[in-house]
Amino acid sequence: MSTPTNTELLNPRHISALRDLLAAYCGVYLDETRKSALEAATQRRAQALGQTPAAYVTGLGLSIDRAELQRLAELLLNHETQFFRNRPHMHALRTVVLPELHQRLPPGAPLRLWSAGCATGEEPYSLAIAALEAFGDHLDRPVEVWATDLSSTALERARTGVYKGRSLANLNSQQRARYFTARGAELVVAPRVRELVHFEQLNLLEPFPTRARGVHIIFCQNVTIYFQVQTCRLLMERFYQNMDEGGALFLGFSETLWNIFDRFRGREVAGAFIYCKASIGPVRATVPLVPKPTPALPAPRMPSPPRPPAQPAASTTPRPPRPPSISNHPTGSAIVSQGQALLDAGQADAALALFYSAPLVGAQAPQILALAARAHADRGDLDLAAAEARRALELNPLTTEAHLLIGLIHARQGRHAAAITQLERARTIDGESPVILFHLAECYRQLGRASEALRDYRTTMRKLATHPPDKLIDGVAAGWLSETCRRYVAMISGEGL
Structure with missing residues (x-):
C-alpha cells in the first residue's frame, strides 16, 4: 500500500484516542512532544494492515485489540540503556x-x-x-x-x-x-x-x-x-x-x-x-565480601553538544510524605541557584551531577526536575527532557521553567502553534522574563503573525534595557538577545531599512 496522503493523516481526536489507548494498555503516556513518533508508528502499522491511519485508529478503539496495541507499543518504546548505568x-x-x-x-x-x-x-x-x-x-x-x-x-x-x-x-x-x-x-x-x-x-x-x-x-x-x-x-x-x-x-x-x-x-x-519498605537498621556484623568489591570508576565526562543561542531557563496529591533520611546536603534553593549557573555556563553534565547529589524532595523538587530536564535537553535527550518537564508540571503546574522547556521542544520540532500554547502559559506565570517573550516572538514570526511578533520583540527589548549587554540570561547574553530583537523588528516593520 502506498504512503498515506496528507488528507489521510491523523487529526487531534485520533492522536488523543491513541495516546489514551496506549496509556491504558502499558502506562506510557506520549505527550505532545511525541506526536510525530506516534503518527509515524501508526502509519507503519496501518500500512502493514492495508488501512488508512484514521481507519486503523478507529478500529483499534472499537476492538481494543491488545495484541495490536503491543505491536504499536513495540515501535514506540525506548530501549537504550547501559551496564551499570546508575x-x-x-x-x-x-x-x-x-x-x-x-x-x-x-x-x-x-x-x-x-x-x-x-x-x-x-x-x-x-x-x-x-x-x-x-x-x-x-x-x-x-x-x-x-x-x-x-x-x-x-x-x-x-x-x-x-x-x-x-x-x-x-x-x-x-x-x-x-x-x-x-x-x-x-x-x-x-x-x-x-x-x-x-x-x-x-x-x-x-x-x-x-x-x-x-x-x-x-x-x-x-x-x-x-x-x-x-x-x-x-x-x-x-x-x-x-x-x-x-x-x-x-x-x-x-x-x-x-x-x-x-x-x-x-x-x-x-x-x-x-x-x-519499613526500616533497615545498620549492619551489626561484617559480611565477608569475596572477592574485594571492584571500586566504582569515576563517571566519564560526556561532552555537551553545542547549544542553540537561546536555551530555556530552568527554575490530586496524597497526604504529605515523610521526608527521607538525609543529611549534609545543599538546600533546594542552593541547588536551584548553582544548577542554573552551571547550565548558563553550558555545563550540563556538571549540573546533572549536582542534581543527582541530593534527593528530589521538598517544595523545590519541581523546579530542580525542570532544570534536570533542561540539562537533558542540552545533551540532546529530548524524550527524557520532555517527560521530566511534564512530571514537574504534574507536581506543580506553576513551574515556569517546565512550560518554557516544553514550548522550546515543540519549537525545535517545528510545531510553533503548540509551542505558543506552552510559552503563553509560562508568560502567564512569569510576565517579566525576557527569554519567554523572545521565544514567543520567534514562534509568532515563524507562523507569520507579524503584529504579535513585533509586540513581543519590542517588549523583550524594553525588559532587556535594564540588563548589561554581557549579562547571561538563561545562558544567553542580554546584548545578543536585544540585537536579535532589533534585527527582526526592522525586518518585519521595515524600520531602519
Whole structure:
C-alpha cells in the first residue's frame, strides 16, 4: 500500500484516542512532544494492515485489540540503556544493601532481585555481576534476578547476552575480563552471570505473577517517568504490597515519589538515594565480601553538544510524605541557584551531577526536575527532557521553567502553534522574563503573525534595557538577545531599512 496522503493523516481526536489507548494498555503516556513518533508508528502499522491511519485508529478503539496495541507499543518504546548505568545505585547495592539483606535472611534462602523494565538486559546482568562482586563466584546464598519488560523484541536481544558499543562504556577492565568473553568488538555475558537471570515478558499494568511476591530488591529506572502520576502511584502501591519487609526500591533520579507515594521510606546509602519498605537498621556484623568489591570508576565526562543561542531557563496529591533520611546536603534553593549557573555556563553534565547529589524532595523538587530536564535537553535527550518537564508540571503546574522547556521542544520540532500554547502559559506565570517573550516572538514570526511578533520583540527589548549587554540570561547574553530583537523588528516593520 502506498504512503498515506496528507488528507489521510491523523487529526487531534485520533492522536488523543491513541495516546489514551496506549496509556491504558502499558502506562506510557506520549505527550505532545511525541506526536510525530506516534503518527509515524501508526502509519507503519496501518500500512502493514492495508488501512488508512484514521481507519486503523478507529478500529483499534472499537476492538481494543491488545495484541495490536503491543505491536504499536513495540515501535514506540525506548530501549537504550547501559551496564551499570546508575553507578551510585550499583555501588550502594553491592557494598551495603546486599550485605544487609544477606545478614537478615535465613541461611539458604534466596536473595531475590527484580529488574522491572529491563529493556535489552544490561541492568539485570549488572545486578547479577554486583551480587557476584559482593559475595564471590561461589555465592554464600542463592541469588535470583528476575528481569521483565513489555517488549518481546528487547527481551530477545537480552537473552542473547551479546553487547557492544556504548552500552559497555561503564564496565571496567576487571569486569570485562571476569564476567564476559570477548568476541571481536562484542562482549558475551559469561555463563555464571547468565544463570542468575531469568527473563520474562510482563506488562507492569497487568497482575504480577506469583514470582513477584516477597521480592527483596526492585530496580525500576527510567520507566515511571513516562507514566502519568496516578499510574505511577498505583504501580508503587503494588510494588510495596509485593516487596518483602525490609526490601529496597531503586528508582531513577527523576522518578521522585515526593507528593506521589509516601509508604516507602527514603534512605541515603553510600551517597545514593533509595526507598525502603519499613526500616533497615545498620549492619551489626561484617559480611565477608569475596572477592574485594571492584571500586566504582569515576563517571566519564560526556561532552555537551553545542547549544542553540537561546536555551530555556530552568527554575490530586496524597497526604504529605515523610521526608527521607538525609543529611549534609545543599538546600533546594542552593541547588536551584548553582544548577542554573552551571547550565548558563553550558555545563550540563556538571549540573546533572549536582542534581543527582541530593534527593528530589521538598517544595523545590519541581523546579530542580525542570532544570534536570533542561540539562537533558542540552545533551540532546529530548524524550527524557520532555517527560521530566511534564512530571514537574504534574507536581506543580506553576513551574515556569517546565512550560518554557516544553514550548522550546515543540519549537525545535517545528510545531510553533503548540509551542505558543506552552510559552503563553509560562508568560502567564512569569510576565517579566525576557527569554519567554523572545521565544514567543520567534514562534509568532515563524507562523507569520507579524503584529504579535513585533509586540513581543519590542517588549523583550524594553525588559532587556535594564540588563548589561554581557549579562547571561538563561545562558544567553542580554546584548545578543536585544540585537536579535532589533534585527527582526526592522525586518518585519521595515524600520531602519
